[in-house]
Amino acid sequence: MPGVYYTTTEFLDDAKSAAKDRGMPGIRTLALPADKYYVARANKEELQPVADAFFDKMVDALTRPLTAEEAKPSQAQQLHENANIKVTGKNFQDASEKVNELFLDNHWADGLPIIPPTPELVKAMEAGTTRSPKDVLGQVAPKSGTATIEKIAINSVMAGAKPEYFPVILAAMEGFLDKHYDLTHVMASTGSFTPVVLVDGPIAKELNFNSGIGMLGHGWRANSTVGRAIQLSLLNLGQTWPQVNFMGLTGRLEAYTFYTFAEDTAKSPWEPYNVSQGFQAGDNTVTVSSSGNPQVFGGGAVAPWTAQGVIDQIVTQIRNRGVAWPHAQKHILVLHPDCAVELANHGYTRRSLQEYLYEQTRVPYEKLAKQVSFGEGSEEEFIRASIADGRIRSDRAQIFLDNLKPGGRVPVVQSPDDFHIVVAGGSPGYDLLFTYPGTNWAHQTVKITGATLTKAGQ
């Protein structure tokens, strides 16, 4: 079917890149001037000059006969990315600097200095797992680069990770590559979503992950380099770059290390988080998820707080945000230990707290938005469409249908399971809420296996 695709100038490279990835590099793609379109799009009158300038180009693209290359394009050739590269410098520092410049020029690095991934260092990294270097974990979105153990090892060396961290990095990558995880959205969205990487089990202590004060900050090599190894692996295997095909408008707020931390199971009054996900106590796992910018609750060291007060603030925050896309929305609530213990002392279990949050965050039908914030259509239309196409599970659909009427209270998530409650942070501490309002599922917990250099995770 003949057609024309249009985007804005800022997204033209992204559109052309995606067309090439999908095997149609010749698709006719036009661009509206971004500086004129976005400010005018609210009404037709302001859009008229933009349309006037666009119209003839559109007609031309729809009617101009094809060139020979458009009709029968040459086939894309396999680009081989396996040859080693030799870089010579006046001394080690000079050679190392040249490697850094080369990698950044090629869009293979993140802007911070990298450790040159020599074959010797990569082999040492691979020794951290029992898995074969040639094993394939999957294809990484958006360009479907092949994720072998060896390629992830190369990126892990660049990040400065220790070989004993490698099984944690591999388990995280398995989670991102799970068929149920919508990695494309996280890798390319304008929303600048940031992955969350949560380590659970005895391996967290053995590798010295920080789960206390400053858990999302600097100073702990495990937190910093495991997150960075995952970031570099996603960047290089998915082959993304800002302003080309990674279009996060602000960039991720934790762009270099993601939100990587461990649960403090010793101070938690409840069973480890991974047990709530179906694993055994003592299992070592990584949970990978996605989040918008986290929000902070509680008083920390400077203001009084109560655990119930914190929960009430969180409920209000979530409920005020509206329903939007309940089929995939989820929340990770990271409670600092004192808050979790106080909640437990008041009788809350993890499950009863999940159920409390599910019930209290329901939005009165009358308050559903008539127009969603991210596009066109009302929240009720989105929910009914999600029920019709099965994205809201059949066993939960009736709850939504029963409440899509005056007096109803509409859930913001599919079930209480979509509130993930984790204990980490200092004493005193704050409580964090990570929310992902994405269009598809993006949350997986994976068991860490195959470790050769640690007691845990073997």
Next chain:
Amino acid sequence: MRIMKRNRKWFLAAALLAGGLCTAAAASAQVTLEVMNPRGEIPPPKTLGISPRGGSLDGKKIVLIDNGKYGASNFLNVLADMLKQKYPTATIVMYPKPAAETITDLPKWYPTVKQQGDLFVFGVGD
């Protein structure tokens, strides 16, 4: 004087030797790092041509696809008005992309576009 001349020759020879040694030392101090490529190999997709086209839009059924982003329908409605005015015999079909449609659902949805008309205009891509 003879001694001085001899010393001068020796000094010259020593300077040349030292210079040579420095060059050799600089050459031998060069470091070559062999590094591995961090990129994943991409299996190339089969490349397809685009659909043939030609002639006028007169009498054609043109499908305007709104991708659901805020303001997309406003722009397409302006285009629809212009198309109707300039090509009165053309038929304009507004066919919004389903809300929250994602790449995993698109294979089911694309074939339905072809049933709507002869040509499509699809946007705005963010």
